Amino acid sequence: MNLNQQQKKAVEFKDGPLLILAGAGSGKTRALTYRAAYLIKEKGIDPQRLLLVTFTNKAAKEMKERVNKLIGANLPWAGTFHGFCARILRIDGQAINLPKNFVIFDEDDSLATIKQAMDNLKIDNKLYRKNNIKACISAAKNELINSLEYSQLARGVFGETVAKVFREYQRLLKEYQALDFDDLLMLGVKLLKESGPVAKKYQEKFQYVLVDEYQDTNKAQYELTKALVKKWRNLTAVGDFSQSIYSWRGADFRNLNNLQVDFPDLKIINLEQNYRSTKNILDAANQVISKNKSHPILKLWANSQEGPKIRIFEAGDEKEEAAFIAKEVKKLKYKDCAVLYRTNAQSRTIEEAFLKIGIPYVLVGGVKFYSRKEIKDCLAYLRFLVNPKDKVSFDRIVKLGKKQLDKFLEWKRPTYLTTRKILEKILEITAYLKRFDEKDEEDLERLENIKELMSVAEEYSDLNEFLQNTALVEEGDSIKENKNAVTLMTLHASKGLEFKNVFMIGMEEGLFPHARSMMNRDEMEEERRLCYVGMTRTKENLFFSYARKRLYFGFLGSNAVSRFLGDIEENLLESINDY
Ligand code: ATP
Ligand code: MG
Numbered sequence: 001m002n003l004n005q006q007q008k009k010a011v012e013f014k015d016g017p018l019l020i021l022a023g024a025g026s027g028k029t030r031a032l033t034y035r036a037a038y039l040i041k042e043k044g045i046d047p048q049r050l051l052l053v054t055f056t057n058k059a060a061k062e063m064k065e066r067v068n069k070l071i072g073a074n075l076p077w078a079g080t081f082h083g084f085c086a087r088i089l090r091i092d093g094q095a096i097n098l099p100k101n102f103v104i105f106d107e108d109d110s111l112a113t114i115k116q117a118m119d120n121l122k123i124d125n126k127l128y129r130k131n132n133i134k135a136c137i138s139a140a141k142n143e144l145i146n147s148l149e150y151s152q153l154a155r156g157v158f159g160e161t162v163a164k165v166f167r168e169y170q171r172l173l174k175e176y177q178a179l180d181f182d183d184l185l186m187l188g189v190k191l192l193k194e195s196g197p198v199a200k201k202y203q204e205k206f207q208y209v210l211v212d213e214y215q216d217t218n219k220a221q222y223e224l225t226k227a228l229v230k231k232w233r234n235l236t237a238v239g240d241f242s243q244s245i246y247s248w249r250g251a252d253f254r255n256l257n258n259l260q261v262d263f264p265d266l267k268i269i270n271l272e273q274n275y276r277s278t279k280n281i282l283d284a285a286n287q288v289i290s291k292n293k294s295h296p297i298l299k300l301w302a303n304s305q306e307g308p309k310i311r312i313f314e315a316g317d318e319k320e321e322a323a324f325i326a327k328e329v330k331k332l333k334y335k336d337c338a339v340l341y342r343t344n345a346q347s348r349t350i351e352e353a354f355l356k357i358g359i360p361y362v363l364v365g366g367v368k369f370y371s372r373k374e375i376k377d378c379l380a381y382l383r384f385l386v387n388p389k390d391k392v393s394f395d396r397i398v399k400l401g402k403k404q405l406d407k408f409l410e411w412k413r414p415t416y417l418t419t420r421k422i423l424e425k426i427l428e429i430t431a432y433l434k435r436f437d438e439k440d441e442e443d444l445e446r447l448e449n450i451k452e453l454m455s456v457a458e459e460y461s462d463l464n465e466f467l468q469n470t471a472l473v474e475e476g477d478s479i480k481e482n483k484n485a486v487t488l489m490t491l492h493a494s495k496g497l498e499f500k501n502v503f504m505i506g507m508e509e510g511l512f513p514h515a516r517s518m519m520n521r522d523e524m525e526e527e528r529r530l531c532y533v534g535m536t537r538t539k540e541n542l543f544f545s546y547a548r549k550r551l552y553f554g555f556l557g558s559n560a561v562s563r564f565l566g567d568i569e570e571n572l573l574e575s576i577n578d579y
Helices: 005-011 028-041 057-071 081-096 107-120 130-142 147-153 156-176 181-194 196-205 219-228 255-262 279-289 318-330 344-357 373-386 391-398 402-410 419-429 441-459 463-471 521-535
Strands: 018-022 050-053 208-211 235-239 267-271 310-315 337-341 361-363 486-490 499-504 538-547 550-552 555-557 573-575
Touching: 005 028, 005 267, 018 028, 018 255, 028 050, 028 057, 028 208, 028 235, 050 081, 081 181, 081 196, 081 219, 081 463, 107 130, 107 156, 107 391, 130 156, 130 181, 130 219, 147 156, 156 391, 181 196, 181 219, 196 219, 208 219, 219 255, 235 255, 279 310, 279 521, 279 538, 310 318, 318 337, 318 344, 318 499, 318 538, 318 550, 337 344, 344 361, 344 486, 373 391, 373 419, 373 441, 373 463, 391 402, 402 419, 419 441, 419 463, 441 463, 499 521
Parallel strands: 018 235, 018 267, 050 208, 208 235, 310 538, 310 573, 337 486, 337 499, 361 486, 499 538
Antiparallel strands: 550 555
């Protein structure tokens, strides 16, 4: 086994609550995977009795594959918190009066419903932004506060407006038999807290619960975990304070400390060797993160070489920055490169530069596959079939044409049809594909996307299962994999991943650290953690770039160099402007 002493200890830890607390690249995820394999193979635990929770579906898939490689068995219960909740709610939701065929609303559907709620209440959408209201509701749900409790807590005109919309929004969701993402967690907790028999069933079932990236759990996820391990108490959590980057979604790294309160017999294992990065990168990352005061900084050492210095490029403007990245990337293996940025909008100039000279890339988390119009149209038909109360899907179908609608409503679905056949049939009777012109480049892409959807449909012959799966795909779960392409993504999406070459772009005050964090100590510390996460994705070559002038959201600005670069000692850095 390729494990060090401490990892081995964690893998073979007997029973009871365990926390693996360690810095980036120290093999936490590896230890978790090996532990799953060890429990099944050496301890004879039935894979059905093991629950593994990770941050993205992609990470879950990777873990499944790794465990499969190690022992040739499948992990039937590996996924995200949201996916897990969707699954138990589908099986047992009736215990808390959920309809059997509930649909899961994605971000767009939820926003459409918020807007509907605001219209119903005649709330001026210029005065109040639906996104702001949605964010408040989402934050409340992550704190397990329902709409009635929210009303009692609400203060001020804005608070009371949110409270009103919250109640109306919930009423609509109920009418449509729909749950939003946050409901999945909140109701998952409710199911385990309010239904004795159901709670008992899952507490009995999951003899071991393993959770990766525990520093980014919010209250709902924390409570869920706690409820699940009540009987066996075999929780293995993995985390690093310095990598908590989702507080804006209610995540709280203090949950790592709370574990010690809830489980006084919690065993903590520290891993201290970093296997990922060169010494230079690790030193620099430590210099950046050590400025944080509100949480412990876990020590790491590396056996690796010093490695190349960290290279810094100063560009005249954002176009020059992009041209520089394109030029550098060309010298490397595309697959080994990642370009990381603070906000999604920054990808555009890089994409343009790449397109110009034909560098293949994968954009993670841009317009997501399942948010594309043609895909949403197809899914709306399917969702409506399963749940005729889904008004958001219905509205969508209506917009596709009256004749098509009538034909669709007339159709009686034979129960034996597989998802793929149903989809084909719908496309046929609504003549949906006829809208596209194969000679048009954009249309061709749409047709290809629908084909891609067909192949996903092939995997899930049961329509309900298919819909559940498509609803829960998230940032980081790129559909097209294994291409020899550069990865473009936000720093947030890069968590847990690693690349030989990393480019962190837009290293400017106001951009990164983000302008919003300037006046707030906690937020600044979170930006710093984000910088640490980005840097520690790198195995070998780390590049920073910034622009003296930048056109950003239509404004030409000039920013100072990011303070994070100033925190790194000169001897680790190298300017590569004049080569
Ligand atoms: P992060 O904090 O970024 O999530 P992590 O602590 O989960 O990182 P892993 O992703 O598990 O770290 O491991 C980092 C790298 O080190 C991987 O490439 C992994 O294969 C390798 N690695 C981990 N442990 C060992 C070991 N004992 N021997 C050799 N390589 C190892
Ligand atoms: Mg990890």
